[in-house]
Amino acid sequence: MVLVLAIGDLHIPHRAPDLPAKFKSMLVPGKIQHIICTGNLCIKEVHDYLKTVCPDLHITRGEYDEESRYPETKTLSIGQFKLGLCHGHQVIPWGDLDSLAMLQRQLDVDILVTGHTHQFTAYKHEGGVVINPGSATGAYSSITYDVNPSFVLMDIDGLRVVVYVYELIDGEVKVDKIDFKKTTAAAH
Amino acid sequence: MLKGKLKLPEKALKAIPDQIGSLLKGFDDDKEGEKEGPNPAFELGEELETFQPNGFGSDRENDIEIIADEELELKTRSKTDKEIGSTSVSKHVLKVDEKRSDLEYELSQTEINLEKLQRIASAGIPDGGSLRATAWKLLLGYLPASRDLWEKVLAENRLKYAELKEELLLSPSEFSRKKEETRGSGKNVDAHTAGPLRRHDVSTEDHPLSLGEASAWNRFFEYTEIAEQIDRDLQRTHPEMKFFSGESSLSKKNREAMRNILLLFAKLNPTTHYVQGMNEVLAPIYYVFSVDTDEQNAANAEADSFGCFVRLLSDSVDHFCQQLDNSSVGIHSTLSRLKEMLKVNDEELWQHLEFTSKVNPQFYAFRWITLLLTQEFEFNNVLRIWDSLLSNPFGVQDMLLRICCAMLLCAKGRLLSGDFAANLNLLQHYPEVSVEHLLQVARDLDSDTDPSSFCLSP
Numbered sequence: 328m329v330l331v332l333a334i335g336d337l338h339i340p341h342r343a344p345d346l347p348a349k350f351k352s353m354l355v356p357g358k359i360q361h362i363i364c365t366g367n368l369c370i371k372e373v374h375d376y377l378k379t380v381c382p383d384l385h386i387t388r389g390e391y392d393e394e395s396r397y398p399e400t401k402t403l404s405i406g407q408f409k410l411g412l413c414h415g416h417q418v419i420p421w422g423d424l425d426s427l428a429m430l431q432r433q434l435d436v437d438i439l440v441t442g443h444t445h446q447f448t449a450y451k452h453e454g455g456v457v458i459n460p461g462s463a464t465g466a467y468s469s470i471t472y473d474v475n476p477s478f479v480l481m482d483i484d485g486l487r488v489v490v491y492v493y494e495l496i497d498g499e500v501k502v503d504k505i506d507f508k509k510t511t512a513a514a515h
Numbered sequence: 516m517l518k519g520k521l522k523l524p525e526k527a528l529k530a531i532p533d534q535i536g537s538l539l540k541g542f543d544d545d546k547e548g549e550k551e552g553p554n555p556a557f558e559l560g561e562e563l564e565t566f567q568p569n570g571f572g573s574d575r576e577n578d579i580e581i582i583a584d585e586e587l588e589l590k591t592r593s594k595t596d597k598e599i600g601s602t603s604v605s606k607h608v609l610k611v612d613e614k615r616s617d618l619e620y621e622l623s624q625t626e627i628n629l630e631k632l633q634r635i636a637s638a639g640i641p642d643g644g645s646l647r648a649t650a651w652k653l654l655l656g657y658l659p660a661s662r663d664l665w666e667k668v669l670a671e672n673r674l675k676y677a678e679l680k681e682e683l684l685l686s687p688s689e690f691s692r693k694k695e696e697t698r699g700s701g702k703n704v705d706a707h708t709a710g711p712l713r714r715h716d717v718s719t720e721d722h723p724l725s726l727g728e729a730s731a732w733n734r735f736f737e738y739t740e741i742a743e744q745i746d747r748d749l750q751r752t753h754p755e756m757k758f759f760s761g762e763s764s765l766s767k768k769n770r771e772a773m774r775n776i777l778l779l780f781a782k783l784n785p786t787t788h789y790v791q792g793m794n795e796v797l798a799p800i801y802y803v804f805s806v807d808t809d810e811q812n813a814a815n816a817e818a819d820s821f822g823c824f825v826r827l828l829s830d831s832v833d834h835f836c837q838q839l840d841n842s843s844v845g846i847h848s849t850l851s852r853l854k855e856m857l858k859v860n861d862e863e864l865w866q867h868l869e870f871t872s873k874v875n876p877q878f879y880a881f882r883w884i885t886l887l888l889t890q891e892f893e894f895n896n897v898l899r900i901w902d903s904l905l906s907n908p909f910g911v912q913d914m915l916l917r918i919c920c921a922m923l924l925c926a927k928g929r930l931l932s933g934d935f936a937a938n939l940n941l942l943q944h945y946p947e948v949s950v951e952h953l954l955q956v957a958r959d960l961d962s963d964t965d966p967s968s969f970c971l972s973p
Contacts, residue, residue, distance in 0.1 A: 328688040330723055353724040358736050449712045480723055484688040491722050502722045503714040
């Protein structure tokens, strides 16, 4: 039972001052084993805050990140799953499923996590899953102003992933759950 | 037969030197408690005439003869042996064999006489076989006295343990997975369709970051700190024994079993939770049950250890609770009782410790009492001492205090000549002593039964 937090596009301090209070109260240290962050934090203080929530932090570079040494893409193995991480501004058209699927095949992962669009999405595509955790602060994006703060928590348990989506809609935290089982035949 | 009974004491007294004669008083008392005794006693009387304290040769013949007799007689024979206190190795080996057959006989009865078992066990249980494991289970009340019920009781308890584990020790994701599996897998339809994944609203149900009281996830995370503490302590349990420490799959399995037991105990006892040291109390129990040569028992050592651990700790759990420290059942009151017992038995030593060198029992006896002496002696000696602790008819705590007092008395010489630092050092690293001698001193102590003296102590 491994809890992985997927979060990103906070744009602190440029487009948002901080995480919503309700999110902050839920993200207590000690519960989460890994954090994968799509990027655009943008400053070091946010990096430090995320480190206090969980010391195992993986970040890829977003176009507004002030830390230039984050990698463009990252892959890691958690349990039976291979996860891929990329900010997403490099994949054109932004948010296009087929292009993201190309990236997923390129990185050879089961679950690809990207951001940049500031919209939560979760697609199943040819045995792999593409997840966009959205923006955790609800910061405006190049595409739209109307953004609900959201992030994703994945519970990886053997061959099964339960994805919990946390969204802040009208001041209330709504939690959705998605089940995904890795079919052993789909192992690349 | 009656003739024999009367004859023995005189004959024995004649043959045996005076200083040991007092021990025979004990022998007489024991004899009264025996089911039978007269006939063999009569035979023994004659043989004892030729016995001299140094005459090992003649005794050996006695031993061989007696072993050929009925097992019943062996009980009286072995008692006499112990009183004489011989030191020959062969004698010792034969004594162990006698104890073993005593015990085996008693344990093979359909209706076990617990008092008799207590008496035999207090003299020490030999290693090997399932003797110690079975004896401890009986003494702690885990197994009933009538043999016919054993299978049923064991199966019941082991099943209960498995159920408890499933209820309390599963992580929430494993738990929900099992629930879904039983509900049937209608969700497999999603497996082959591409496109956006279906979402199910669980805002009102449980989720990992839930902070609600009723949330299974929240409760699970509350115990991670305790679980970490347990893991740390288990790493440090008996580092010199391969059974507990190291990276072998055996020691890992043992540590995991002990972790389950301790975590379950912590969850079932929210007032005391887990306190550092409980792992040390569990270790001898789990060890003894695991090395049981009976395969069924050894495989279920975890479940049985849990049952016996709970029973053993129910006696002394108040010592672990900080809020009860100063109450009448807390650790301070027990320490006062220890001081009183020492005062009653050896005022000089008490005076020296209490006033001259000001060594408060809190500094050394705290660990002795809460951990039931597991840290003061070598592991094998701990097992021997626990034989006596568990088989005391007045309870574990009574014998525990007696042994603590005996430990002080046995080190009297060095304590009287030491100051605060030396004494404290000595008592915190208790020197090696003969365990049998220590237990004998403990048995002979005057117990402090006068309640008023306790109240008046400063």
